[in-house]
Amino acid sequence: xxxxxxxxxxxxxxxxxxxxxxxxxxxxxxxxxxxxxxxxxxxxxxxxxxxxxxxxxxxxxxxxxxxxxxxxxxxxxxxxxxxxxxxxxxxxxxxxxxxxxxxxxxxxxxxxxxxxxxxxxxxxxxxxxxxxxxxxxxxxxxxxxxxxxxxxxxxxxxxxxxxxxxxxxxxxxxxxxxxxxxxxxxxxxxxxxxxxxxxxxxxxxxxxxxxxxxxxxxxxxxxxxxxxxxxxxxxxxxxxxxxxxxxxxxxxxxxxxxxxxxxxxxxxxxxxxxxxxxxxxxxxxxxxxxxxxxxxxxxxxxxxxxxxxxxxxxxxxxxxxxxxxxxxxxxxxxxxxxxxxxxxxxxxxxxxxxxxxxxxxxxxxxxxxxxxxxxxxxxxxxxxxxxxxxxxxxxxxxxxxxxxxxxxxxxxxxxxxxxxxxxxxxxxxxxxxxxxxxxxxxxxxxxxxxxxxxxx
Ligand code: MN
Numbered sequence: 537x538x539x540x541x542x543x544x545x546x547x548x549x550x551x552x553x554x555x556x557x558x559x560x561x562x563x564x565x566x567x568x569x570x571x572x573x574x575x576x577x578x579x580x581x582x583x584x585x586x587x588x589x590x591x592x593x594x595x596x597x598x599x600x601x602x603x604x605x606x607x608x609x610x611x612x613x614x615x616x617x618x619x620x621x622x623x624x625x626x627x628x629x630x631x632x633x634x635x636x637x638x639x640x641x642x643x644x645x646x647x648x649x650x651x652x653x654x655x656x657x658x659x660x661x662x663x664x665x666x667x668x669x670x671x672x673x674x675x676x677x678x679x680x681x682x683x684x685x686x687x688x689x690x691x692x693x694x695x696x697x698x699x700x701x702x703x704x705x706x707x708x709x710x711x712x713x714x715x716x717x718x719x720x721x722x723x724x725x726x727x728x729x730x731x732x733x734x735x736x737x738x739x740x741x742x743x744x745x746x747x748x749x750x751x752x753x754x755x756x757x758x759x760x761x762x763x764x765x766x767x768x769x770x771x772x773x774x775x776x777x778x779x780x781x782x783x784x785x786x787x788x789x790x791x792x793x794x795x796x797x798x799x800x801x802x803x804x805x806x807x808x809x810x811x812x813x814x815x816x817x818x819x820x821x822x823x824x825x826x827x828x829x830x831x832x833x834x835x836x837x838x839x840x841x842x843x844x845x846x847x848x849x850x851x852x853x854x855x856x857x858x859x860x861x862x863x864x865x866x867x868x869x870x871x872x873x874x875x876x877x878x879x880x881x882x883x884x885x886x887x888x889x890x891x892x893x894x895x896x897x898x899x900x901x902x903x904x905x906x907x908x909x910x911x912x913x914x915x916x917x918x919x920x921x922x923x924x925x926x927x928x929x930x931x932x933x934x935x936x937x938x939x940x941x942x943x944x945x946x947x948x949x950x951x952x953x954x955x956x957x958x959x960x961x962x963x964x965x966x967x968x969x970x971x972x973x974x975x976x977x978x979x980x981x982x983x984x985x986x987x988x989x990x991x992x
Contacts, residue, residue, distance in 0.1 A: 542761050543646075543780035544830065547605060547615065547736040548584070556611060557582045566590030566672070571665040571833045574603035578836040582607065584828075592658040592672070599661050601829045606737035607838040612845055615737040616760060621864065621916070627760070628849025631745055634755025637765040637776075645768035645779035647732075649825045653772070655702040655818045660783070661829050662698055666801030670810065672698040673800060675839075676832040677785070678732040678743050679706075680777050681716050683750065684725075689776070690716060691743045691753035693842075695808075695834075696731065696816065697797050704731075704816040705797030706789065707808070712749045717789050717814065726788035728773035729816060734782025734830045737842075739765070744846035746900070754778075772819040782827040787818040803843075804872045804946050805835045840873030847874075851899050855879055858895035859888045865896070866915045867903075874944065875904040878915040886966045890936070893959035901942040907960045912976055924962040928974065934961040 541547050551557035558577070564570055564585050577583045582604040588597055606612055613620040616627070642648040662672040674696040681690050690712045697705035708714040713729075720727040732739075742757035758764045767776035773786045794812035802808040832838050844867040855862040861882040868876045879892050889908035896906050907921060910928075914920040929935070936959050943955025964974040 541736060542738075542763065542766070544602070544605065544734045544736045544782060544828065545780075548582070548602065548828075550614070551582050551605065551611070554614065555581070556614075557584060557605075559583075560585045561587065563587045563589055566593060566661055566663045568664060568667075570601055570603070570663045570831065574831070574833040575836050578604045578607040578833060578838055580607075582611075588661040590661060590663075593661055594659060597659075597661060599827055599829050601661050601663070601831055602734075603831050603833055604836070604838055605830070606740055606842060607836065609841065609845075612737055612741070612841060615741075623845050624848030624852060624865065626849070627741065627745075627756075627845055628853055630759035631747065631756050631849065633759050634752070635758030635761075635764055636752065637754040637758060637767045639776055640766045640768055640779050642768060644766070646824050647777070647779055647781050647784055647822050648768060648771075649823065650827075651771055651820065651822050653820050655785075655821055657698050657701055657704070657785075657818065663831050665831075665834055666807070668807055669800050670697055670796075670798055674698070674704065674731065674733065674831075675834055676733060676735070676740070676830045678735055678739060678778070678781075679713060680730040680732060680775050681713055681727055682775055683716055684720055684727075686750065688750045689752040689754065690749070693740070693743050695800055695802075697800070699795060699815065702818045703795075704785075704787075704818065705795055706814050706816050707797060707800075708789075708814055715749055720789075721791040724791050726790055726817075728770075728775050728786075728788050730770055730773060730775045730777035731785040731787070731816070731818075732777045732781045733784070734828055735778060739778060739781075740842050741846055744843045746847060746850050770820075771822060783821065783823040783829065785816075785818045786820040786822065787816045790815050790817055801834050802946050803835050803839050803874070804944075804948070806946070806948050808946060835872070837869055837873075840869060844873035847900060851877065851896055854899035855892050855895045859892045861888070862892055863911060864915055868918065868921075870918060871905065874902040875947065877903050877906045878921050879906060879908045880911055880913065880915045881908060881963065882911050883963050883966065883969075889961040889963045890959060893936075893961070897938075897941070897957050897959070902944045903957075904943060904947070904955060905958045905960070907962055910963050913962075921962075925960060928964055929960060929962045935959065 768779040797813035798810040799807040864880040945953040
């Protein structure tokens with residue numbers, strides 16, 4: 537498969553052609569208005585804000601904002617060129633067959649059309665999203681860094697708070713970028729980073745892959761495109777970044793510097809608290825001549841889906857190792873795309889549902905509650921899943937709870953990340969499978985009847 541786009545600009549054209557992008561011509565405020573509109577449109581269509589004004593923004597700002605460019609599973613399926621229920625599986629397959637990026641020179645990198653070392657972040661239309669957010673936040677910045685010893689690249693998304701005209705606060709959870717930053721800080725050195733803004737769904741998704749440290753996430757994007765991602769060398773840093781993105785902030789995470797960052801409205805729909813966190817000093821801004829700024833409104837489907845899709849493929853593989861007849865997995869939006877998992881299995885032996893739950897909980901520590909259903913249940917339909925729990929589950933034997941496991945710190949009900957886990961077996965018992973007891977009612981011919989043809 538080869539996609540017919542390799543940049544956000546080209547992707548916006550595809551969205552527009554499919555009726556999935558709407559232009560906003562009215563003047564819109566950076567403070568909350570962009571976020572409110574983006575949240576309302578998310579999942580239905582992407583928005584392109586033509587005229588932005590903001591407290592800190594120059595009055596003659598010409599940079600538009602887009603949001604919601606990967607706001608639904610349908611959009612992501614279109615972006616990947618596969619059916620909606622294949623996206624997790626396809627992502628996992630591409631993750632297993634990465635295609636490494638290539639390096640192009642400045643002349644072939646649109647993001648190098650304008651280069652300035654006179655850095656002023658307030659010239660960019662960076663929104664304030666939620667009521668109690670500490671300030672303007674970059675939410676769709678792809679942070680690229682390199683392992684100082686091996687040179688291996690890392691790609692991830694981090695929330696970035698504007699502190700002043702050339703400093704950003706950054707949240708580093710205990711993952712790959714934090715590990716690289718600690719390696720440098722232990723020697724008293726900064727870690728060079730590129731913050732790439734204005735990327736298509738493929739690069740956004742690839743950045744969310746659950747892969748080991750040292751695995752270049754751009755390789756997954758290459759596999760999804762069907763051609764290598766084109767990167768270009770930095771002006772003030774040795775880190776390469778996407779040549780076809782819109783805007784790049786080059787800089788470094790300063791050693792032994794911490795500054796208050798947060799609060800910030802996060803994906804579980806609560807605020808992540810304020811704390812002293814690392815600081816990025818921006819040394820250079822590269823951009824297209826007419827750049828488009830991209831934001832992801834936190835806690836919308838766009839935010840939670842990117843991580844959910846990247847997790848589902850790996851989860852399905854893990855569950856299938858334990859239960860080979862597992863068919864599908866779904867990290868549902870009600871669980872913020874992280875905490876609630878539904879698994880569909882074609883149960884052949886009693887007990888398999890529980891094994892599937894163990895495998896899922898072992899694969900990913902963010903998952904809290906797992907429901908297992910049979911193949912006649914639509915796992916993407918919350919009513920159908922609820923029906924299965926209502927009619928195929930007896931809590932005294934089909935529900936189990938484990939205390940004190942590793943969960944997610946952003947879950948406010950956890951004890952600083954220590955969390956209970958619950959498994960719910962909502963599958964029909966094996967001994968009842970051959971009886972009429974659990975036979976779902978059906979109307980013969982219903983599937984093939986088209987109501988519209990009967991209505992005058
Ligand atoms: Mn990584």
